[in-house]
Amino acid sequence: MQIPPHAIKTSLFYTWMDEHGICCTKPLAAAEIELEHARENTAAVNTFYQGRKFPLLIDSRQVKSISREARQHFSTNGRETYTNAFAILVKSPLSRVIGNFFMGINKPPLPSRLFDNEEDAVEWLKQFVNA
């Protein structure tokens, strides 16, 4: 996942809108995400809203941990208002556990899936662009 120069930089995330109309967000390597970082990320994602909901691609392949409050925030606050689906990229055993835990316990209110391949994730998300 190549971070473009125009990406919005917050404490732990880079966030940008790609050429397909999919919002992408990528945490720094070994990020330990707390509620404040989650809120910053949501604010950055929401800046791309222009009257129409969009899908979101989250690259969590290098995330080290997400606190309970941050997980709750990601599953309930704001995401539903401006996004219509999200895909989470996982790779390492840890990122898979975090992803599965998030999907299983926090049960996001939007269509959401885990992927270990970026192309497949983008392909799946494309159906939600302008949907």
Added chain:
Amino acid sequence: MIKQPAGEINISDNAERANKILNVIMAFARLDFSHKIELSEHGEDILDAISGGVNMLGEELQVSTISLKEKEQLLKEIHHRVKNNLQIVSSLLSLQSQDSKDEAFLGLIRESRNRISSMALVHEMLYASKNLSDISIHEYVMRLSQSIQNSFRSPDQQVDFEYRMDPKLSFDIDRMIPIGLIINEVISNALKYAFPSKHGIISISLEEDGENYTLQAGDNGIGLPKGFNVSEDANLGMQLIFMLAEQLDGTAQLLQREGTHFSIRFPKSEK
């Protein structure tokens, strides 16, 4: 934290890390959620994945446990308040009657206060119980009978109680309230009418009988008058016994042998 060069497997290090994970899981089992497992710098291997999962599980369990404890505290508080409110009602009745010399009126007040106390005792024992849902029938009946006997304040009356029930047997509030009220009526009737000689025995037993329980409560006093007909002659207390037996989905039977006894048979499982 154990650091390890990528690709190098150190069995003893991994065994130690696995042991740390187990220690944290054991702390969770003790409802101690203050522990977390440290992940290696980049969190790349299976043990890091398990550690991350255990850490997240601990966070979720901690919140659930706190919420459960809050509910438990709330339930205790409710039982405490209900008991206090019932005692206030009982005290109000007592205050209303304190200037009266009318024995019949005072008797009615005492009966009402005893009925209220039998229910208040269930709430008092529930908030002191470990699981907040069940109380021991044996302990309850002993305390209840003592309290009723005290309310009659008859120093020259020598009445003994005999109990036969499994001390391990316990009931929830829905069953204990009618059981308590039934026993209250039987004891009150016995203390009022059964022993003109001022001495006797009141016996209370509860036995398992296949799919049912049989509660027997009665006295060895003078018994009911000849030709006594339950459907026509029963006082309010006796009528209550039959109504409360129905509340237990059971049936009540009046047995007139060596005094007056009631046998209440009700199913073990609630409908």
